Amino acid sequence: MKIELNDVGYSYQTGHHALEHINLSFEGNQSVAIIGQNGAGKTTLAKQLNGILRPTQGTLKIDGIEISGRTTSEWSKRVGYVFQNPDDQLFLETVREEFAFGPRNIGMDEETIERCIAKVAALTGLQDKLDVHPADLSPTEKKFCGIGAVVMMDPDAVVFDEPTCGQDYAGDVRLHDLIAELKREGKMRIAISHDMKFVVANFDRVVVMCQGKVLVDGTPEEVFSQVDVLRKSYVTPPPITRVAQGVGLKETVFIVPQFVEKLEDACSAQNS
Amino acid sequence: MKTVVEVEHYSFIYQDAKVPAIKDVSFTVREGEFVCIVGANGAGKTTLCNALVGLIPHYFTGETEGSVRINGADTADASVADLSNYIGLVFQNPFNQLTYASGTVAEELAYGLGNRGVSRDEMRRRVKLVSQLMHIEDLLDRDPLELSGGQVQRVAFGSTFILEPNILVLDECTTQLDPLGASEIFDIVKQLNASGVTVIMVDHDMERVAQYADTVVVMDHGQISLTGTPREVFSASDINRYGIDTPDYVKLSKGLDRRGLGDGELAMTYEQTVAMAKEVIDR
Numbered sequence: 001m002k003i004e005l006n007d008v009g010y011s012y013q014t015g016h017h018a019l020e021h022i023n024l025s026f027e028g029n030q031s032v033a034i035i036g037q038n039g040a041g042k043t044t045l046a047k048q049l050n051g052i053l054r055p056t057q058g059t060l061k062i063d064g065i066e067i068s069g070r071t072t073s074e075w076s077k078r079v080g081y082v083f084q085n086p087d088d089q090l091f092l093e094t095v096r097e098e099f100a101f102g103p104r105n106i107g108m109d110e111e112t113i114e115r116c117i118a119k120v121a122a123l124t125g126l127q128d129k130l131d132v133h134p135a136d137l138s139p140t141e142k143k144f145c146g147i148g149a150v151v152m153m154d155p156d157a158v159v160f161d162e163p164t165c166g167q168d169y170a171g172d173v174r175l176h177d178l179i180a181e182l183k184r185e186g187k188m189r190i191a192i193s194h195d196m197k198f199v200v201a202n203f204d205r206v207v208v209m210c211q212g213k214v215l216v217d218g219t220p221e222e223v224f225s226q227v228d229v230l231r232k233s234y235v236t237p238p239p240i241t242r243v244a245q246g247v248g249l250k251e252t253v254f255i256v257p258q259f260v261e262k263l264e265d266a267c268s269a270q271n272s
Numbered sequence: 273m274k275t276v277v278e279v280e281h282y283s284f285i286y287q288d289a290k291v292p293a294i295k296d297v298s299f300t301v302r303e304g305e306f307v308c309i310v311g312a313n314g315a316g317k318t319t320l321c322n323a324l325v326g327l328i329p330h331y332f333t334g335e336t337e338g339s340v341r342i343n344g345a346d347t348a349d350a351s352v353a354d355l356s357n358y359i360g361l362v363f364q365n366p367f368n369q370l371t372y373a374s375g376t377v378a379e380e381l382a383y384g385l386g387n388r389g390v391s392r393d394e395m396r397r398r399v400k401l402v403s404q405l406m407h408i409e410d411l412l413d414r415d416p417l418e419l420s421g422g423q424v425q426r427v428a429f430g431s432t433f434i435l436e437p438n439i440l441v442l443d444e445c446t447t448q449l450d451p452l453g454a455s456e457i458f459d460i461v462k463q464l465n466a467s468g469v470t471v472i473m474v475d476h477d478m479e480r481v482a483q484y485a486d487t488v489v490v491m492d493h494g495q496i497s498l499t500g501t502p503r504e505v506f507s508a509s510d511i512n513r514y515g516i517d518t519p520d521y522v523k524l525s526k527g528l529d530r531r532g533l534g535d536g537e538l539a540m541t542y543e544q545t546v547a548m549a550k551e552v553i554d555r
Contacts, residue, residue, distance in 0.1 A: 037450040038422025057338060084421075140313045165447045168313040168363070168476055169517045194450055197520075234452035239479040239542070240520045246546040255407075256520055259549075260527040266553045267533060 001063055001156040001188065002027045003049060003077065009057030018044040020212045022058070026157070031179075031189040033199040037207035037234035042192045043084065045209065046159050049190070050079035067189055077106055080150035084161040084192075086134070086142040095121075095137070095145050096130040102153045116152055123178050124148040140171045147178065157188035164195040175200060196238040200224070200254040208233050221252045276358075276439055276470050277324065279299035281338035284319060284328055293319040295494040296338070301487075303438075308470045308481040309500075311491035312515025317474045318364060320491070321443045323347065324472065326355040342439065356384070360437035362445040364474075366428035370416050377419075378403075378412040378425055384435045391510040398434050405460060406430040421448035429457060433464075440464065442473040458484065482506060482540045490514050502540045521545040528552060 003026040010019040018041045026032055033049035034042050047053040048060055051072040054082065060067045062078055083089040093097045099117045108116075119129045129137060134145050150158060163175055179202050182189050193199050199206060199220070206223040208216040211235035216223050224230070224237040227245065236242065237252075244253045244262070254257045278300050285292040290554065294316040301307050309317050311318045322328045323340050326347040341348045343358045353355065361370040374380040381402055390398075402410045406426045411419065414429035416427060425448050431441070440461065460485060465471045475481050481488060486504040490498040492514045498505055506522045521539045525548060528534035533552050539545040 038448070038453060039420050040450075100483065104554070138314050162448070166313075166444065168311075169512070169515050170312060172517075194448075194454075196451060223350065231452065234450040236451040236455065238520075243521070243524070243542060243545045243549060247549045256523040256527050259524060260531060260533075263549055263552045264531055264533060267555055270553060270555065 003079070003157070004061045005048070005055075005058065006061075007058035008048065008055045008060055010041075010048065010053060011056045018212055019048075019055075022214060024086075024207065024217070025212065026188060026190065029183065029186045029188055030205060031183065031203045032191075032205045033203035033209060034190065034192045034207045034209060035196070035199060035233070035235050036215070039235060040209040041212040042209055043161055044162055046081065046190065046192055047248075049157070049159050050075040050081050052081060073105070076102070076155065077153060079156055079159060080153050080155035081159045082147050082150045082161060082163065084165065086146035089146045090134040090142065093133055094131050095134060095148075097129075097153045098134060098145055098149045102149060106153070113152075116154070118224055120148045120151050123151065123181060125174055129186050140168065143167065143171070144174070147175075151178075151182070153215045155187070157190060158182055160189075160191040160193075162192055162194065164193060164198045172198065184211070196224075196236065196241075200238055200241070208235060210241065220254060224254075225252045273302040273304060276303045277472070278341040279320075279323075279338070280341075282323065282340055284323060284334055285336040285355060286319075286334040286528070289334070292332075292494055294323070294491075297491075297494075297496055298338075299489060299499060301439075301470060301472060301503055303470055304345065304465070304468050306465050306484055306486045307489060308485035308487070309472065309474045309491060310476070310478070310481055310490045310514075310516050311497075314493075316494040317489040317491055318443055318492075321361055321441050321472070321474060323438075323447055324441050325359050325361040326350060326352040327361075353387070356435060358437060358441040359441060360432040360435055361441040361443065362429055362432045364443040364445065364447070366421065366424040366445070366448070369423065369428040369431065372417075374416060376413050376414055377408060378550045380416045380427055381412075381430050381434055384431060388435075389505070402430045402434045405433065422450060422453060422506050426447055426453075426457075428458075433460075437469070439470040439472065442471065442475075444474050444476065462476070476516075478506075478535065479521060479542075482519040482521055483542060490516065506540070509536055525550070 004064050005022050005024045008022040009019045054068055090098055100113050103113045121130055155246055179189055206220050207214055208228055215233055216229055240256055240259055241254055244259055249262055253262055280298050282297045283292050285293050311317055329336050329348055330352050342355055371383050374383055380400050381399045385395045403412055406429055408426050446457055485502050488502050489496055497514055511518055525534055525538045539548045
C-alpha cells in the first residue's frame with residue numbers, strides 16, 4: 001500500500017493552522033516514527049491518514065485514490081488509528097465486544113472473528129480479560145484493548161498515537177513484540193511518540209515535525225545525529241545516544257551493546 | 273534533617289475492591305530528600321501518592337489501616353486543604369487536576385491562591401512568576417480546556433508550584449511532554465529540591481530516576497519490595513522481576529565490566545556515564 005500526502009495543510013475551525021505544506025509518502029511495510037514538540041501537529045497529521053480529519057489544503061491519496069472520495073469507516077479497513085487516550089476509542093461493554101465490533105461491521109464471519117479474537121487477545125495479553133468491561137481494565141490493559149480493536153480489523157497499516165504513554169516495563173516489552181508481529185505480517189507501522197528509546201528500537205524512519213511542518217525525515221542515524229536541529233523541535237536523542245555524543249563518538253549508537261562495541265574498538269585503536 | 277513524611281504500616285483497600293491497593297507500607301522521608309517510587313503498573317504507586325496528600329481517606333473511600341503523617345499531622349485528621357499548605361500533588365492525568373471552574377489559564381493558576389485569601393496583587397505577581405517558569409505566559413488568556421495534553425501538563429505543574437508546597441508529589445507527570453519540555457520541568461524540580469523542597473516522584477523513566485533520586489522505593493503488588501540509593505537498587509540483578517527496567521547507564525557499566533573495560537563501578541548519571549566512557553577511550 002502507499003499513502004501519499006501532497007502539499008497537505010490543515011486548519012482547525014478556530015483558525016489555527018496545524019499543518020502546512022506537508023509532502024510525505026509512506027509505502028509497503030515501512031515503519032515510521034513521527035516525533036516533535038507538543039503542538040507540532042503530529043496527532044493532526046496521524047488523523048489525516050485514515051480520514052478522521054480531512055486536509056483543508058492539498059491532497060491525500062491511499063493507493064492512488066484521493067481520501068475525500070470515501071468514508072472514514074471504509075478507510076479504516078486499510079489504515080487503523082489507535083487513539084492516544086483509549087477512553088476516546090472504547091465504548092462497548094466487554095473487551096470481546098470491542099474486538100468484534102469493527103470486523104462485524106465490515107461483514108467478517110463469526111468463525112473468523114472468534115479465531116482473530118483468540119490471536120489478538122494473546123498478542124495484547126488480554127486472554128483472561130475478554131469478558132471484562134473496558135472501564136474495569138488497568139490503564140495499560142485499556143491501552144492494549146484499544147490497540148487490539150484496531151489490529152482486529154487486519155488493516156494494511158496501523159497508526160499508534162503515543163502508545164508507550166503510561167506503560168510500564170512489561171507493557172513496553174509487549175508493545176515491542178506486538179509491533180514485531182505486525183512487521184512479520186508485512187504491515188506498515190506508524191507511531192507518534194515522545195519516547196525516543198521506543199522510537200529507535202522499533203522504527204526505521206523518523207519524521208520530525210515542528211510548528212506544523214516536516215523539519216527532518218530520515219533514518220534514525222540521520223535524524224538523531226542532528227542534535228541542534230532536533231532541539232528546535234524540543235526533541236533529544238535517547239539516553240545512550242546522548243552519552244555517545246557526549247564522548248565525541250562519530251557514529252550514532254542507539255543500544256548499549258552497540259556502544260560497548262564501539263568503545264572497545266576505540267580503546268584498541270588507542271592502544272595499537 | 274527532620275522527618276517530613278512518616279508512613280507507618282499503612283494499608284488501603286478501595287471500596288468494593290477485592291484486594292488492598294497498598295499493604296503494610298512503612299517508610300519515612302527526610303526534609304529536602306528526593307525520593308523516587310518505581311514499580312509495575314498496578315503496584316500501588318498512585319494510591320500511595322493519593323494517601324500522602326490526603327485524597328485518601330478524604331476523597332477516595334475505602335478501608336485504611338496504619339497512619340500517614342505529613343509534618344507531624346495525621347492525614348486522617350487534617351483536611352486536604354490544610355495539608356495543601358505543606359504538600360502538593362501533580363496528577364498523572366493533567367485533565368484530572370483542572371478545576372473546570374476557570375475560564376482562563378491565569379484563573380486556573382490562581383485558583384488555589386483564591387481559596388487561601390491571597391490578595392489580588394500577590395496573585396498577579398505569582399501567576400506571572402509561575403507562568404514564566406513554566407513557559408506558559410502566552411497561554412494565560414486561553415481556556416484550559418482548549419489546550420493540548422502537554423500544555424495542560426505545564427498548567428497542572430504551575431497550579432501546584434504556585435502554592436509553594438514544601439513537599440512536592442509528582443505522579444508520572446510528564447508523560448505527555450516532549451523530551452526537552454520534560455527535561456526543562458525536571459530541571460525546575462531539581463532547582464526546587466536544591467532550595468530545600470522535598471520531592472516524591474513516581475516515574476517509569478529509569479535513567480531519570482537514577483539521575484535524580486537520593487532514595488528509590490520499589491513497589492510490587494502493593495508492598496515495598498526494596499528501598500535504597502539508586503546504586504543499591506539498580507545493582508540488584510533481579511530488578512526486572514519488579515516490572516522495572518535497568519537504566520541504560522547501569523547496563524553500559526555492566527557491559528564494559530563484562531568486556532574487562534570497566535572499573536567495577538556503576539554509573540548512575542549522564543555525567544558519570546560520559547566520564548566512564550571517556551576513561552575507556554583514553555585508556
